[in-house]
Amino acid sequence: xxxxxxxxxxxxxxxxxxxxxxxxxxxxxxxxxxxxxxxxxxxxxxxxxxxxxxxxxxxxxxxxxxxxxxxxxxxxxxxxxxxxxxxxxxxxxxxxxx
Amino acid sequence: xxxxxxxxxxxxxxxxxxxxxxxxxxxxxxxxxxxxxxxxxxxxxxxxxxxxxxxxxxxxxxxxxxxxxxxxxxxxxxxxxxxxxxxxxxxxxxxxxx
Numbered sequence: 208x209x210x211x212x213x214x215x216x217x218x219x220x221x222x223x224x225x226x227x228x229x230x231x232x233x234x235x236x237x238x239x240x241x242x243x244x245x246x247x248x249x250x251x252x253x254x255x256x257x258x259x260x261x262x263x264x265x266x267x268x269x270x271x272x273x274x275x276x277x278x279x280x281x282x283x284x285x286x287x288x289x290x291x292x293x294x295x296x297x298x299x300x301x302x303x304x305x
Numbered sequence: 306x307x308x309x310x311x312x313x314x315x316x317x318x319x320x321x322x323x324x325x326x327x328x329x330x331x332x333x334x335x336x337x338x339x340x341x342x343x344x345x346x347x348x349x350x351x352x353x354x355x356x357x358x359x360x361x362x363x364x365x366x367x368x369x370x371x372x373x374x375x376x377x378x379x380x381x382x383x384x385x386x387x388x389x390x391x392x393x394x395x396x397x398x399x400x401x402x403x
Binding site: 212214215218219221222223225226227228229230231232233234235236237238239240242243246247250259263266267270271274275276277280281283284285287291 | 310312313316317319320321323324325326327328329330331332333334335336337338340341344345348357361364365368369372373374375378379381382383385389
């Protein structure tokens, strides 16, 4: 095994720092979406909301463009997160019924 | 169409703020991974690095646990991001050859 290139090691340390920040923000985001799920179950609202999701995609695509991130990737990212959230909301609604 | 519940609107505004922060961090992360891709192409290193990826997954799972985020989700998230990064690196290596 060869020693890693020092420039590569530095870049990887920055990636790790950014990942730590992103994981903490995702943890906070899921805390809120869990609360949204409980509220939706109380109000009898469906887990998925295509109108809201469409607005979120549009907003994130614009933000991505401004930050020089591929808007396609931003959209794929949101779809990935939302599918996880909807899965949680369906579980919460199921538990509320039982 | 009914007016949205005010509590739901407040939670959604927080989700939007967190998403803005996450998108900016992802933009920064991709700037670095693009540079990693160029460096790997220069050094003739392969786009994917299973050892590094294994370490990243382990680290993020532990961070997720500490932040009360599902470690499975943190792992799925990293796999999702890394597959996008590897796709970019393969493109860069392809362009370097042509």
